[in-house]
Amino acid sequence: MTVRAPAKINLQLAVGPRRADGYHDLVTVFHAISLSDEVTVAPAASARVTVSGEGAGRVPGGNDNLALRAAAALARAAGLDGGAGAVEITIRKRIPVAAGLAGGSADAAAALVACNELWKTGLSQRELCEVAAGVGSDVAFALLGGTAVGRGRGERLTAVLASGEYHWVLAFADGQLSTPLVYETLDRQRAARGDRGPGNAVGSGGSVPVPGPGPDPASPGAAAAAVPEGSGAAGSGPGLNAELMTALRSGDPAAVGRELGNDLQPAALSLVPGLRKTLAAGLELGALGALVAGSGPTCVFLAADAGRALDLAVSLSGAGVCRAVARATGPAPGAAVIDAPSAAP
Numbered sequence: 001m002t003v004r005a006p007a008k009i010n011l012q013l014a015v016g017p018r019r020a021d022g023y024h025d026l027v028t029v030f031h032a033i034s035l036s037d038e039v040t041v042a043p044a045a046s047a048r049v050t051v052s053g054e055g056a057g058r059v060p061g062g063n064d065n066l067a068l069r070a071a072a073a074l075a076r077a078a079g080l081d082g083g084a085g086a087v088e089i090t091i092r093k094r095i096p097v098a099a100g101l102a103g104g105s106a107d108a109a110a111a112l113v114a115c116n117e118l119w120k121t122g123l124s125q126r127e128l129c130e131v132a133a134g135v136g137s138d139v140a141f142a143l144l145g146g147t148a149v150g151r152g153r154g155e156r157l158t159a160v161l162a163s164g165e166y167h168w169v170l171a172f173a174d175g176q177l178s179t180p181l182v183y184e185t186l187d188r189q190r191a192a193r194g195d196r197g198p199g200n201a202v203g204s205g206g207s208v209p210v211p212g213p214g215p216d217p218a219s220p221g222a223a224a225a226a227v228p229e230g231s232g233a234a235g236s237g238p239g240l241n242a243e244l245m246t247a248l249r250s251g252d253p254a255a256v257g258r259e260l261g262n263d264l265q266p267a268a269l270s271l272v273p274g275l276r277k278t279l280a281a282g283l284e285l286g287a288l289g290a291l292v293a294g295s296g297p298t299c300v301f302l303a304a305d306a307g308r309a310l311d312l313a314v315s316l317s318g319a320g321v322c323r324a325v326a327r328a329t330g331p332a333p334g335a336a337v338i339d340a341p342s343a344a345p
């Protein structure tokens with residue numbers, strides 16, 4: 001059973017103060033892109049994982065592997081104890097590891113969908129999203145795909161009705177960044193400024209407080225497929241960028257480019273100062289907008305159309321400001337089966 005799952009970028013990432021459990025309340029606009037990993041699961045006597053492709057040597061094995069953890073979490077949720085839930089997981093990576101693109105979360109989401117099919121556990125997408133949220137903050141979004149607002153740790157999702165196709169250029173950096181380290185650096189930067197920073201932090205790109213726990217400007221039909229929001233801490237937390245939502249609804253890449261924002265970007269730039277040069281190069285070469293992906297260090301650039309994305313990708317790779325360049329389009333679908341063994345006769 002083989003499942004493909006997408007990388008994500010955050011068109012907005014507004015980060016609230018650190019919570020008692022160590023996480024940060026977020027308001028984020030997730031956007032799935034066509035860069036993806038493939039995960040195959042097959043029954044096995046005991047659980048194991050093998051990884052090939054981009055950065056395979058840096059993917060943790062054993063119980064630290066998010067795909068294995070996702071399979072174990074689903075087995076528990078479905079009451080498959082003992083060896084019944086053991087699988088061999090094979091991951092073919094195209095999403096770089098620890099790059100801010102939620103590659104590990106994509107693999108976890110793919111494993112959930114694949115095991116749900118393999119074991120015929122029959123969990124709905126909503127139930128799978130609940131299991132996903134226990135595995136990692138970004139895993140539920142990798143199940144859903146498309147464009148969605150994430151709240152809480154990022155796991156409470158509401159689908160967004162976005163128009164059009166967006167053309168992205170990704171600049172992969174040499175190193176990796178640890179997500180907890182980037183959040184800690186943001187906390188330290190804010191403490192040094194005496195700023196707890198819910199909605200007014202640097203780089204939140206025109207955030208406005210969300211008035212009450214009502215629905216986001218999203219398609220009612222599409223929202224039904226997402227995990228419903230609880231009673232969010234509206235008003236006190238970080239706010240959704242209303243201009244970005246308008247730009248997405250109208251499918252206006254220039255306006256989307258202007259509204260991109262990431263509160264983690266100053267922290268990522270302080271840890272990897274060379275990324276400033278990468279961002280500046282992409283903007284000089286005509287990108288409509290540029291930002292660090294999630295906790296970095298990947299930089300992403302929005303282009304006006306496919307032709308300009310190709311031009312930008314070629315120029316960026318010639319500029320010597322990153323390890324490698326890739327193109328991707330968004331929004332892309334969430335984790336989906338691409339190859340299922342045919343049923344026994």
Ligand code: C5P
Pocket residue numbers: 022023024025026135136137138152153154179180181183
């Ligand atoms: O949930 P996940 O394991 O992907 O998160 C990785 C780390 O990122 C967390 O341990 C935490 O340090 C940080 N994080 C956070 N607030 C979030 C999401 C992640 O502080 N909303």
